[in-house]
Amino acid sequence: xxxxxxxxxxxxxxxxxxxxxxxxxxxxxxxxxxxxxxxxxxxxxxxxxxxxxxxxxxxxxxxxxxxxxxxxxxxxxxxxxxxxxxxxxxxxxxxxxxxxxxxxxxxxxxxxxxxxxxxxxxxxxxxxxxxxxxxxxxxxxxxxxxxxxxxxxxxxxxxxxxxxxxxxxxxxxxxxxxxxxxxxxxxxxxxxxxxxxxxxxxxxxxxxxxxxxxxxxxxxxxxxxxxxxxxxxxxxxxxxxxxxxxxxxxxxxxxxxxxxxxxxxxxxxxxxxxxxxxxxxxxxxxxxxxxxxxxxxxxxxxxxxxxxxxxxxxxx
Amino acid sequence: xxxxxxxxxxxxxxxxxxxxxxxxxxxxxxxxxxxxxxxxxxxxxxxxxxxxxxxxxxxxxxxxxxxxxxxxxxxxxxxxxxxxxxxxxxxxxxxxxxxxxxxxxxxxxxxxxxxxxxxxxxxxxxxxxxxxxxxxxxxxxxxxxxxxxxxxxxxxxxxxxxxxxxxxxxxxxxxxxxxxxxxxxxxxxxxxxxxxxxxxxxxxxxxxxxxxxxxxxxxxxxxxxxxxxxxxxxxxxxxxxxxxxxxxxxxxxxxxxxxxxxxxxxxxxxxxxxxxxxxxxxxxxxxxxxxxxxxxxxxxxxxxxxxxxxxxxxxxxxxxxxxxxxxxxxxxxxxxxxxxxxxxxxxxxxxxxxxxxxxxxxxxxxxxxxxxxxxxxxxxxxxxxxxxxxxxxxxxxxxxxxxxxxxxxxxxxxxxxxxxxxxxxxxxxxxxxxxxxxxxxxxxxxxxxxxxxxxxxxxxxxxxxxxxxxxxxxxxxxxxxxxxxxxxxxxxxxxxxxxxxxxxxxxxxxxxxxxxxxxxxxxxxxxxxxxxxxxxxxxx
Ligand SMILES: Nc1ncnc2c1ncn2[C@@H]1O[C@H](COP(=O)(O)OP(=O)(O)OP(=O)(O)O)[C@@H](O)[C@H]1O
Ligand SMILES: [Mg+2]
Numbered sequence: 001x002x003x004x005x006x007x008x009x010x011x012x013x014x015x016x017x018x019x020x021x022x023x024x025x026x027x028x029x030x031x032x033x034x035x036x037x038x039x040x041x042x043x044x045x046x047x048x049x050x051x052x053x054x055x056x057x058x059x060x061x062x063x064x065x066x067x068x069x070x071x072x073x074x075x076x077x078x079x080x081x082x083x084x085x086x087x088x089x090x091x092x093x094x095x096x097x098x099x100x101x102x103x104x105x106x107x108x109x110x111x112x113x114x115x116x117x118x119x120x121x122x123x124x125x126x127x128x129x130x131x132x133x134x135x136x137x138x139x140x141x142x143x144x145x146x147x148x149x150x151x152x153x154x155x156x157x158x159x160x161x162x163x164x165x166x167x168x169x170x171x172x173x174x175x176x177x178x179x180x181x182x183x184x185x186x187x188x189x190x191x192x193x194x195x196x197x198x199x200x201x202x203x204x205x206x207x208x209x210x211x212x213x214x215x216x217x218x219x220x221x222x223x224x225x226x227x228x229x230x231x232x233x234x235x236x237x238x239x240x241x242x243x244x245x246x247x248x249x250x251x252x253x254x255x256x257x258x259x260x261x262x263x264x265x266x267x268x269x270x271x272x273x274x275x276x277x278x279x280x281x282x283x284x285x286x287x288x289x290x291x292x293x294x295x296x297x298x299x300x301x302x303x304x305x306x307x308x309x310x311x312x313x314x315x316x
Numbered sequence: 317x318x319x320x321x322x323x324x325x326x327x328x329x330x331x332x333x334x335x336x337x338x339x340x341x342x343x344x345x346x347x348x349x350x351x352x353x354x355x356x357x358x359x360x361x362x363x364x365x366x367x368x369x370x371x372x373x374x375x376x377x378x379x380x381x382x383x384x385x386x387x388x389x390x391x392x393x394x395x396x397x398x399x400x401x402x403x404x405x406x407x408x409x410x411x412x413x414x415x416x417x418x419x420x421x422x423x424x425x426x427x428x429x430x431x432x433x434x435x436x437x438x439x440x441x442x443x444x445x446x447x448x449x450x451x452x453x454x455x456x457x458x459x460x461x462x463x464x465x466x467x468x469x470x471x472x473x474x475x476x477x478x479x480x481x482x483x484x485x486x487x488x489x490x491x492x493x494x495x496x497x498x499x500x501x502x503x504x505x506x507x508x509x510x511x512x513x514x515x516x517x518x519x520x521x522x523x524x525x526x527x528x529x530x531x532x533x534x535x536x537x538x539x540x541x542x543x544x545x546x547x548x549x550x551x552x553x554x555x556x557x558x559x560x561x562x563x564x565x566x567x568x569x570x571x572x573x574x575x576x577x578x579x580x581x582x583x584x585x586x587x588x589x590x591x592x593x594x595x596x597x598x599x600x601x602x603x604x605x606x607x608x609x610x611x612x613x614x615x616x617x618x619x620x621x622x623x624x625x626x627x628x629x630x631x632x633x634x635x636x637x638x639x640x641x642x643x644x645x646x647x648x649x650x651x652x653x654x655x656x657x658x659x660x661x662x663x664x665x666x667x668x669x670x671x672x673x674x675x676x677x678x679x680x681x682x683x684x685x686x687x688x689x690x691x692x693x694x695x696x697x698x699x700x701x702x703x704x705x706x707x708x709x710x711x712x713x714x715x716x717x718x719x720x721x722x723x724x725x726x727x728x729x730x731x732x733x734x735x736x737x738x739x740x741x742x743x744x745x746x747x748x749x750x751x752x753x754x755x756x757x758x759x760x761x762x763x764x765x766x767x768x769x770x771x772x773x774x775x776x777x778x779x780x781x782x783x784x785x786x787x788x789x790x791x792x793x794x795x796x797x798x799x800x801x802x803x804x805x806x807x808x809x810x811x812x813x814x815x816x817x818x819x820x821x822x823x824x825x826x827x828x829x830x831x832x833x834x835x836x837x838x839x840x841x842x843x844x845x846x847x848x849x850x851x852x853x854x855x856x
Binding site: 105108132135143149151159163210221 | 715
């Protein structure tokens with residue numbers, strides 16, 4: 001699972017701690033080393049993040065199990081309004097799982113059971129009587145793998161608003177002269193512009209979306225989520241299949257979005273996280289949230305040794 | 317591998333030996349085609365072909381082919397031909413050859429030599445065992461050519477010497493006087509032997525070994541597929557040829573040639589007169605026709621589809637999208653599968669005992685529609701469910717994450733994606749119910765040979781009234797005829813001789829042809845619909 005990048009110093013440190021089987025020189029925490037990963041006890045204060053203003057989302061003591069598999073372990077986290085929060089961590093550490101808890105998409109997985117509390121503007125999401133449809137209108141999501149509908153590009157974008165009843169292009173509306181065709185065209189163009197896809201597809205909006213390339217599909221899914229105008233946007237590795245140019249456009253978009261929206265974004269790219277996010281949460285193997293705080297602080301001066309190892313590329 | 321030579325990555329130019337083997341494969345294919353042609357009596361076995369009677373030609377070709385493959389196998393074994401054989405032909409081939417020669421030995425001993433039970437069993441065991449040994453023990457080149465070639469030579473000699481000649485007859489000695497005649501036996505045996513020899517020759521062409529097996533299997537599968545297509549084609553061609561004379565009898569074109577029709581208040585004469593599909597059966601008709609039955613069949617299918625499709629899709633949506641997967645959906649699944657395999661006569665009986673008394677207490681078009689609808693229902697449920705399950709969950713997740721309700725997701729995403737599959741199911745189902753006789757017999761059969769005036773006019777039959785039930789349609793409540801039912805009664809019950817149909821045989825075949833055309837017409841509509849929905853889902 002974990003892998004050691006062998007710089008001379010690191011190799012020395014690893015060898016030392018392996019020999020010592022316990023305390024490693026230079027840190028005051030009790031350390032244990034197993035196959036390159038430092039073992040330490042996580043501390044509550046590492047995940048406390050002070051910020052001004054209200055929390056948009058506050059998560060407390062969230063546990064997720066897939067059957068017997070304990071995927072998220074007692075995660076607590078306050079996400080401020082109108083900001084970008086990056087979630088980083090090695091593969092399989094539970095980032096996607098955490099993200100899915102924020103709009104209750106985990107409810108759709110049979111094996112998943114969730115325990116704990118998530119509040120959106122103070123309102124508990126995990127209680128009876130929550131309107132999931134309304135929740136997901138307010139908390140939109142871009143999935144890890146692109147999943148456009150087998151419909152035309154334009155239909156993919158306008159799907160959400162049309163089904164919400166915000167736009168009506170049905171036969172009856174057309175007959176009654178109340179059709180929102182112009183509004184739809186405008187929405188499609190604006191969303192595609194935002195997702196940096198307009199220039200590539202503006203001449204084939206009626207083509208089937210499955211004919212797009214993987215990276216184009218990814219941007220289409222971003223545009224589709226933007227079209228429904230959510231308050232919170234959850235993005236699971238939205239730039240994993242994009243070239244540097246498209247990636248930087250998406251990063252600009254995320255940056256712009258943060259003025260009005262609350263964005264939570266999963267990424268495997270540390271530079272990206274450092275560039276675009278206001279605060280960063282680091283999950284490590286086993287489903288623990290190890291450190292959460294101001295992005296600059298997390299990247300420049302992490303409190304946890306394991307986070308430092310992870311960020312400097314020692315494992316994961 | 318013992319005895320295996322290295323296989324070159326790039327094979328050199330076709331060698332002469334390969335050309336000979338390829339020629340043998342081609343000859344076997346020709347022989348197979350010839351024997352199929354004579355099974356279907358396109359050529360008779362006594363017909364001279366190039367001055368030789370057919371049976372002699374078949375026999376001669378078999379002998380030549382048999383010797384060719386045996387020579388090839390022996391040549392390969394002795395090292396004259398470069399091949400790449402395995403140490404043995406394999407258990408499957410050996411077992412097959414053993415079984416074939418077991419049967420041959422038994423038949424020769426008991427039928428030709430007239431030995432008793434003990435005699436033929438011993439002979440069978442000897443020949444079968446020998447064939448098994450010859451095929452299993454030596455190297456593959458001998459093992460797969462010798463038994464096949466020997467069989468072909470043996471069969472050829474039997475035909476040539478006239479042991480099984482054109483006048484040969486094998487009376488099985490049963491009470492019913494069942495017997496095999498030469499017209500059937502010779503072509504079938506030839507087809508079988510030519511398949512075997514073709515397979516052996518194809519293996520030889522590939523130089524045995526893995527490549528040889530591949531080519532051998534390819535030739536077998538190919539010949540098999542072609543013969544199945546030929547069979548289908550023959551079946552349709554047979555019906556068409558027999559049906560055409562009756563179908564087009566009295567066909568005439570020209571202004572005012574056809575019967576008068578009234579469309580949107582305008583009355584005019586059709587420019588075609590096609591008596592068989594425009595007339596019923598009546599004393600004064602020059603040419604009798606089956607118009608009432610055609611219209612009856614079409615309405616039956618339309619009614620059944622209108623009834624079963626919405627219900628079936630609705631049920632499938634419920635059990636796939638809404639009900640929790642568990643005991644309940646399992647029971648529903650088993651029940652629908654069971655219903656689909658229920659014999660149609662049982663549905664017919666249900667219609668007769670349950671529907672008929674409740675729908676005006678007489679056999680009626682409506683009762684027939686509903687009965688066929690019940691038959692169609694399970695297939696619609698099964699195929700709709702299958703194709704909805706095949707819609708990826710990612711679509712449902714994506715839709716849910718956009719804040720769209722479940723029902724809207726089902727309607728706008730799941731159903732459109734599943735429609736091509738659903739339509740396929742409906743096509744299959746319609747093919748079955750359109751030709752169904754038993755349920756119609758019990759629930760809606762009217763007169764066997766109805767006059768043209770008894771054609772149902774469902775659309776024109778609707779009547780409004782001011783008291784409940786507000787809309788009535790006497791046409792739906794009447795008995796009418798349908799093509800399969802009419803065909804059935806024309807053939808088995810012998811009805812028709814007594815009525816005014818003159819050339820009864822022609823009339824039957826034309827009815828069969830029309831039924832075929834109506835069913836194929838529904839197929840065409842279904843396939844066009846499916847194509848339309850599918851093209852909307854796919855790019856390009
Ligand atoms: N649907 C599921 N059913 C069962 N187990 C699951 C499911 N989804 C995730 N898991 C498990 O939960 C753990 C966390 O998975 P998750 O998808 O959240 O990881 P991740 O951090 O998003 O990884 P990646 O960076 O590779 O996407 C993994 O061990 C995984 O096996
Ligand atoms: Mg993930």
